[in-house]
Amino acid sequence: xxxxxxxxxxxxxxxxxxxxxxxxxxxxxxxxxxxxxxxxxxxxxxxxxxxxxxxxxxxxxxxxxxxxxxxxxxxxxxxxxxxxxxxxxxxxxxxxxxxxxxxxxxxxxxxxxxxxxxxxxxxxxxxxxxxxx
Amino acid sequence: xxxxxxxxxxxxxxxxxxxxxxxxxxxxxxxxxxxxxxxxxxxxxxxxxxxxxxxxxxxxxxxxxxxxxxxxxxxxxxxxxxxxxxxxxxxxxxxxxxxxxxxxxxxxxxxxxxxxxxxxxxxxxxxxxxxxxxxxxxxxxxxxxxxxxxxxxxxxxxxxxxxxxxxxxxxxxxxxxxxxxxxxxxxxxxxxxxxxxxxxxxxxxxxxxxxxxxxxxxxxxxxxxxxxxxxxxxxxxxxxxxxxxxxxxxxxxxxxxxxxxxxxxxxxxxxxxxxxxxxxxxxxxxxxxxxxxxxxxxxxxxxxxxxxxxxxxxxxxxxxxxxxxxxxxxxxxxxxxxxxxxxxxxxxxxxxxxxxxxxxxxxxxxxxxxxxxxxxxxxxxxxxxxxxxxxxxxxxxxxxxxxxxxxxxxxxxxxxxxxxxxxxx
Numbered sequence: 001x002x003x004x005x006x007x008x009x010x011x012x013x014x015x016x017x018x019x020x021x022x023x024x025x026x027x028x029x030x031x032x033x034x035x036x037x038x039x040x041x042x043x044x045x046x047x048x049x050x051x052x053x054x055x056x057x058x059x060x061x062x063x064x065x066x067x068x069x070x071x072x073x074x075x076x077x078x079x080x081x082x083x084x085x086x087x088x089x090x091x092x093x094x095x096x097x098x099x100x101x102x103x104x105x106x107x108x109x110x111x112x113x114x115x116x117x118x119x120x121x122x123x124x125x126x127x128x129x130x131x132x133x
Numbered sequence: 134x135x136x137x138x139x140x141x142x143x144x145x146x147x148x149x150x151x152x153x154x155x156x157x158x159x160x161x162x163x164x165x166x167x168x169x170x171x172x173x174x175x176x177x178x179x180x181x182x183x184x185x186x187x188x189x190x191x192x193x194x195x196x197x198x199x200x201x202x203x204x205x206x207x208x209x210x211x212x213x214x215x216x217x218x219x220x221x222x223x224x225x226x227x228x229x230x231x232x233x234x235x236x237x238x239x240x241x242x243x244x245x246x247x248x249x250x251x252x253x254x255x256x257x258x259x260x261x262x263x264x265x266x267x268x269x270x271x272x273x274x275x276x277x278x279x280x281x282x283x284x285x286x287x288x289x290x291x292x293x294x295x296x297x298x299x300x301x302x303x304x305x306x307x308x309x310x311x312x313x314x315x316x317x318x319x320x321x322x323x324x325x326x327x328x329x330x331x332x333x334x335x336x337x338x339x340x341x342x343x344x345x346x347x348x349x350x351x352x353x354x355x356x357x358x359x360x361x362x363x364x365x366x367x368x369x370x371x372x373x374x375x376x377x378x379x380x381x382x383x384x385x386x387x388x389x390x391x392x393x394x395x396x397x398x399x400x401x402x403x404x405x406x407x408x409x410x411x412x413x414x415x416x417x418x419x420x421x422x423x424x425x426x427x428x429x430x431x432x433x434x435x436x437x438x439x440x441x442x443x444x445x446x447x448x449x450x451x452x453x454x455x456x457x458x459x460x461x462x463x464x465x466x467x468x469x470x471x472x473x474x475x476x477x478x479x480x481x482x483x484x485x486x487x488x489x490x491x492x493x494x495x496x497x498x499x500x501x502x503x504x505x506x507x508x509x510x511x512x513x514x515x516x517x518x519x520x521x522x523x524x525x526x527x528x529x530x531x532x533x534x535x536x537x538x539x540x541x542x543x544x545x546x547x548x549x550x551x552x553x554x555x556x557x558x
Contacts, residue, residue, distance in 0.1 A: 018554040040488050040505045041519035064519070066486035067549065074556070111488065 009101035013071040020074035022060045022081070029058075033122035037114050039107070042069040044115045046077070046122045054085035061115060068108055072100050073115035085123050091116075144442045150529040152178035152434075164499030167534045172317050172345060172477055172525035173503050174367045181370055184430035188423045196422055197396060197413070210426040215412070217429045218377055221436070222362070223353035226382050228411040232425045235376035236344040237267040239363030240311070242378055242415060243340055244271035246391045247361075248309075254280030257306040259337070261286040261294055261323075262515050263316045266508040268342040272311060286312070288515065292319035292468035296327065303335035310337055315345035318507050318523060319468030320451065320477030322346070329358045338384070344368055348527075349447060349475050351440040354379055366424060370527075371431035375424030378415070385411050392417035443528050447476025450526045450535055454478045457539040461546065467521060476526035479507075482542065485549050487520040493548060494541030500524075502538070 034045035042065025049058035096116040194203035310332040340361035348369030367373035394417035452471040463483030491504035
């Protein structure tokens with residue numbers, strides 16, 4: 001049987017999947033990155049608005065794919081909003097899997113970590129083409 | 134199909150299932166394991182496992198090398214398997230059977246050896262939109278090397294090859310038609326005999342990716358009149374890592390060897406070599422000895438059940454799956470009607486991603502299916518989708534397996550359909 005803890009996690013994932021945090025695009029993005037998981041075709045794009053101190057003023061994600069990839073992006077966006085580039089650098093794949101919650105198989109971990117990868121690249125992908133960090 | 138009720142072609146899947154130890158286990162909280170991922174790879178019966186074990190315990194040594202008892206046993210077993218494959222395919226000569234690492238290796242052997250020697254800039258190779266990456270990429274690589282042009286037979290919306298279009302695609306520059314006999318996604322059975330006749334009439338050769346047909350339908354390379362045919366053992370109850378390239382004798386004879394090394398030579402000097410005769414010419418290095426030897430037991434098993442009976446059984450399962458899945462709202466099956474296809478049922482569930490479907494039916498009902506693009510990204514592009522869920526049957530699947538799939542899909546819909554949830558912060 002699924003544990004009570006898992007049940008709570010599953011509910012949270014479906015909530016984020018149906019009612020995502022900041023799905024769409026930033027009004028005034030400074031950074032943007034998109035990646036695809038070739039195994040299943042999951043796509044995630046993240047847009048950031050970073051201020052001069054390297055703090056995230058705004059974060060939006062968009063994409064399509066399974067509930068793990070899309071819910072993970074929403075959970076990540078909610079968690080990372082307002083944090084600094086330094087904090088993002090510290091944020092490990094292990095942290096991402098912990099933040100997400102339920103234990104995932106190796107294949108599903110890739111779905112969960114897609115948005116994490118995109119975020120890591122997004123902070124180095126200024127829209128004006130200059131590396132600002 | 135009228136043969137469905139012919140008792141001589143009926144097989145008892147529940148009895149056959151008992152031959153497969155791996156299927157006799159429970160997964161996820163005591164659920165019966167239902168294996169519907171046979172187009173990806175199949176399971177092995179005791180008879181094949183025993184052949185593999187016997188080889189390791191009694192007869193194993195390198196083949197074609199050493200003068201000792203074990204090597205003779207091993208070489209005999211290896212060459213016996215080659216003869217078994219020849220008879221199974223209806224090939225004329227034993228030398229037309231090359232053991233390879235699998236379908237992909239077989240197709241790449243032709244693309245590199247025959248392709249590099251015979252295809253020039255501007256020559257054309259005709260493929261199809263429904264082909265697997267393993268029958269697309271090697272030809273793309275050949276086109277890159279040579280400047281050849283690739284053309285593709287289109288498909289109808291319900292997943293049939295537009296054969297009339299083939300007449301338009303074939304021309305003086307066509308060197309080869311390379312096409313799958315059964316689509317690994319749509320299940321469509323393609324009219325290979327007809328395609329071969331058209332290709333030959335245009336002066337072109339034909340290669341068949343038979344990975345999804347040799348395990349499920351009777352195959353006769355001479356009746357089909359094909360020039361090359363490729364398949365893998367692991368999709369027909371045999372081990373992974375071994376497959377076959379069939380090629381017509383005069384074509385293989387004229388082709389240069391691909392991999393250089395041991396066994397493929399006649400004589401080696403410091404600065405040059407002369408190649409061995411067929412089939413050794415294309416079997417450089419130590420081959421997949423145990424896997425090849427186990428193909429004898431594999432073919433014995435399949436022929437004992439009967440390929441025609443297997444096909445009839447799988448079409449019954451597919452027809453039943455079409456019936457019960459039709460009851461699920463928002464479910465769309467890709468490909469043609471069951472009469473026109475093998476035991477492959479691929480579908481989309483509205484609003485629910487294929488990976489989520491696969492995970493749910495497995496966890497809730499122990500059903501193993503494949504989700505994704507199934508190595509056919511161009512086909513998915515043509516169908517306007519990124520991923521689908523596939524159930525693929527074999528001789529050990531039962532009607533009950535199809536029921537479990539349907540049950541899993543009902544649960545998936547109930548659990549994962551959108552219902553206005555709100556995120557809690």
